[in-house]
Amino acid sequence: VQQYELAVLPGDGIGNEVMPEALRVLDVVGAKYGVRFGYRHFDWSCETYKSTGSMMPADGLARLRDHDAILLGAVGWPGVPDHISLWGLLLPIRREFDQYVNLRPVRLLPGVTPPVRDKKPGDIDFWVVRENTEGEYSQLGGRQGEGTPTEMVLQTAAFTRRGTDRIMRYAFELARQLGKPHVTSATKSNGIYHSMPYWDERFAAIAAEYPEVTVDQDHIDILCARFVMSPERFDVVVASNLFGDILSDLGPGVTGTIGVAPSGNINPERTYPSTFEPVHGSAPDIAGRGIANPIGQIWSAAMMLDHLGLAEAGADVVGAIERVLADSSAPRTPDLGGKATTEELGKAIARAV
Amino acid sequence: VQQYELAVLPGDGIGNEVMPEALRVLDVVGAKYGVRFGYRHFDWSCETYKSTGSMMPADGLARLRDHDAILLGAVGWPGVPDHISLWGLLLPIRREFDQYVNLRPVRLLPGVTPPVRDKKPGDIDFWVVRENTEGEYSQLGGRQGEGTPTEMVLQTAAFTRRGTDRIMRYAFELARQLGKPHVTSATKSNGIYHSMPYWDERFAAIAAEYPEVTVDQDHIDILCARFVMSPERFDVVVASNLFGDILSDLGPGVTGTIGVAPSGNINPERTYPSTFEPVHGSAPDIAGRGIANPIGQIWSAAMMLDHLGLAEAGADVVGAIERVLADSSAPRTPDLGGKATTEELGKAIARAV
Numbered sequence: 001v002q003q004y005e006l007a008v009l010p011g012d013g014i015g016n017e018v019m020p021e022a023l024r025v026l027d028v029v030g031a032k033y034g035v036r037f038g039y040r041h042f043d044w045s046c047e048t049y050k051s052t053g054s055m056m057p058a059d060g061l062a063r064l065r066d067h068d069a070i071l072l073g074a075v076g077w078p079g080v081p082d083h084i085s086l087w088g089l090l091l092p093i094r095r096e097f098d099q100y101v102n103l104r105p106v107r108l109l110p111g112v113t114p115p116v117r118d119k120k121p122g123d124i125d126f127w128v129v130r131e132n133t134e135g136e137y138s139q140l141g142g143r144q145g146e147g148t149p150t151e152m153v154l155q156t157a158a159f160t161r162r163g164t165d166r167i168m169r170y171a172f173e174l175a176r177q178l179g180k181p182h183v184t185s186a187t188k189s190n191g192i193y194h195s196m197p198y199w200d201e202r203f204a205a206i207a208a209e210y211p212e213v214t215v216d217q218d219h220i221d222i223l224c225a226r227f228v229m230s231p232e233r234f235d236v237v238v239a240s241n242l243f244g245d246i247l248s249d250l251g252p253g254v255t256g257t258i259g260v261a262p263s264g265n266i267n268p269e270r271t272y273p274s275t276f277e278p279v280h281g282s283a284p285d286i287a288g289r290g291i292a293n294p295i296g297q298i299w300s301a302a303m304m305l306d307h308l309g310l311a312e313a314g315a316d317v318v319g320a321i322e323r324v325l326a327d328s329s330a331p332r333t334p335d336l337g338g339k340a341t342t343e344e345l346g347k348a349i350a351r352a353v
Numbered sequence: 354v355q356q357y358e359l360a361v362l363p364g365d366g367i368g369n370e371v372m373p374e375a376l377r378v379l380d381v382v383g384a385k386y387g388v389r390f391g392y393r394h395f396d397w398s399c400e401t402y403k404s405t406g407s408m409m410p411a412d413g414l415a416r417l418r419d420h421d422a423i424l425l426g427a428v429g430w431p432g433v434p435d436h437i438s439l440w441g442l443l444l445p446i447r448r449e450f451d452q453y454v455n456l457r458p459v460r461l462l463p464g465v466t467p468p469v470r471d472k473k474p475g476d477i478d479f480w481v482v483r484e485n486t487e488g489e490y491s492q493l494g495g496r497q498g499e500g501t502p503t504e505m506v507l508q509t510a511a512f513t514r515r516g517t518d519r520i521m522r523y524a525f526e527l528a529r530q531l532g533k534p535h536v537t538s539a540t541k542s543n544g545i546y547h548s549m550p551y552w553d554e555r556f557a558a559i560a561a562e563y564p565e566v567t568v569d570q571d572h573i574d575i576l577c578a579r580f581v582m583s584p585e586r587f588d589v590v591v592a593s594n595l596f597g598d599i600l601s602d603l604g605p606g607v608t609g610t611i612g613v614a615p616s617g618n619i620n621p622e623r624t625y626p627s628t629f630e631p632v633h634g635s636a637p638d639i640a641g642r643g644i645a646n647p648i649g650q651i652w653s654a655a656m657m658l659d660h661l662g663l664a665e666a667g668a669d670v671v672g673a674i675e676r677v678l679a680d681s682s683a684p685r686t687p688d689l690g691g692k693a694t695t696e697e698l699g700k701a702i703a704r705a706v
């Protein structure tokens with residue numbers, strides 16, 4: 001049988017509680033499709049930082065590299081400043097492994113009541129394609145006049161032709177592949193003077209390569225409003241690192257799926273492993289109680305299956321999630337209005353597979 | 354009688370249609386409160402750009418300066434790139450007149466059906482306080498390797514101590530004055546390495562000056578999601594230029610008021626005139642048909658009254674807007690589901706005053 005070697009990083013907080021459920025489902029779906037998953041566990045987290053001063057060992061990235069994919073839980077914990085935990089683990093993985101696509105579905109699921117009215121499952125179903133390696137997330141910049149009244153901080157975003165073009169091409173290819181021939185670009189070229197007009201310029205250039213795909217673009221301010229007012233109009237939305245970050249949280253906010261949304265940090269060329277992680281964080285408020293919703297982690301594993309070429313298995317897991325959510329007698333964690341534990345919901349999904 | 358001299362810039366598209374209704378209401382409310390408004394009209398717009406190559410004359414700002422306030426319609430028109438129209442008129446006004454506060458209400462109004470469910474007027478009622486002169490909207494940066502595969506664009510945001518502190522103090526003062534003792538800061542210090550940790554640092558410092566005001570902060574991604582999921586939790590939200598731009602469109606998106614939301618670009622020291630303008634744009638799709646909703650412009654005029662020290666008159670106009678919206682037999686423009694013209698709705702509000 002085909003064996004896949006996975007690096008498993010539960011990270012902090014509820015990451016440790018939801019990860020076992022994803023592995024449970026992977027084992028079941030693997031058995032069903034005749035493939036095997038090997039797991040190598042890495043306990044790198046804010047705990048690691050507290051005891052060693054780094055989020056991961058010096059050779060951390062090298063140790064991850066020889067895996068078919070990385071499954072990540074959640075990174076971040078009170079007491080460790082976010083920019084330390086993230087720039088010490090999550091962001092280096094995204095960048096060193098050239099995971100330049102951050103892919104997130106926005107989908108209205110059965111059994112989930114969204115905050116928006118008059119929408120039913122099927123109405124909202126699109127993808128946010130976020131640039132994941134450059135742009136506004138940048139360590140370029142610094143501070144002058146520290147501690148004085150004239151103190152000033154500069155923060156520089158970098159947009160390269162290579163980085164911009166490849167994320168846009170990915171979005172167009174995805175649209176074509178999904179048979180959803182419409183791509184929306186998130187911009188802000190009316191306010192942000194250099195980078196966003198450039199973004200628009202490249203969007204027009206890449207769009208010209210895909211004449212069968214229709215396009216439009218919205219400034220990020222009105223685009224966010226449209227995510228709420230008319231989410232059904234989107235198919236594929238392509239955005240810079242920051243704008244994509246915003247849109248891929250806002251989208252699941254609109255569909256009521258923020259606690260269950262998955263994401264893929266993808267290196268499409270497969271030169272490096274890709275990382276799959278839920279959109280939710282480590283949730284210090286509920287961590288340790290065994291009541292976190294494991295669907296985001298399980299759905300992330302489904303996206304990983306897709307990426308590994310096991311599309312049927314991936315669709316099977318998503319189908320199982322949907323069936324369990326739609327079944328009002330199935331276990332539900334407190335965020336879904338029930339009393340079930342993480343494990344009970346995980347087992348129910350494993351059974352449904 | 355006290356006379357106020359106003360600079361009136363209708364700008365482009367529907368700006369020209371909604372502005373007369375605001376002036377109509379100002380005349381009525383002025384008569385009621387015994388004050389007079391003088392209007393000096395400036396037709397600077399994208400038309401000006403097409404015929405002269407600039408959005409306003411070289412001495413444009415000097416000509417605006419000696420007014421008590423500026424009423425602006427909407428700027429921007431197809432064929433003139435946004436970054437030209439805006440950096441040629443709107444943004445220089447904001448900056449040269451040190452209008453460092455962009456203030457926008459997010460309010461669920463009677464008679465308006467919002468896209469979110471289970472909310473009623475009164476549930477959602479808060480202010481977005483946006484920094485309006487620096488930050489991410491910046492002309493710092495440029496392009497290297499133009500037209501080559503290694504092309505790269507840098508875009509630098511600048512955050513000064515002065516600029517950061519004063520917008521935060523304004524937010525805390527507003528919270529105190531409104532008796533809404535809670536301020537939320539929009540940040541992204543987990544991803545944006547220099548500017549946003551600095552933003553957090555200053556927020557903590559200024560918050561310490563207002564011990565009676567409670568605070569929290571959210572990263573912009575989850576904050577946007579929370580605007581949809583739990584908009585009732587906000588009182589005053591303080592944000593950088595870009596984040597404030599996003600939030601102050603998203604908020605009205607959530608309350609279904611994007612077409613009617615107002616904004617003030619305020620110089621709190623009153624060294625320079627402040628500008629009041631609707632959040633909506635020039636709406637090329639409906640311009641010229643006399644069906645645009647004038648409420649955003651009228652409500653902006655109400656915010657101006659407030660700024661001029663005519664708080665009672667301002668509240669009177671807002672009350673008139675609310676009564677007309679709540680009255681199902683009153684005229685409604687097509688965006689509100691009716692067939693009324695801009696003028697009919699404007700007159701109804703003037704009558705209600």
Ligand SMILES: CC(C)[C@H](C(=O)O)[C@@H](O)C(=O)O
Pocket residue numbers: 190191221439598632
């Ligand atoms: C037109 C544009 C530059 C402007 C902005 O982003 O500031 C507008 O969106 C606004 O919010 O007033």
Ligand SMILES: CC(C)[C@H](C(=O)O)[C@@H](O)C(=O)O
Pocket residue numbers: 086245279543544574
């Ligand atoms: C934790 C944070 C740095 C991260 C991001 O903004 O990229 C998260 O919000 C996400 O979207 O994966």
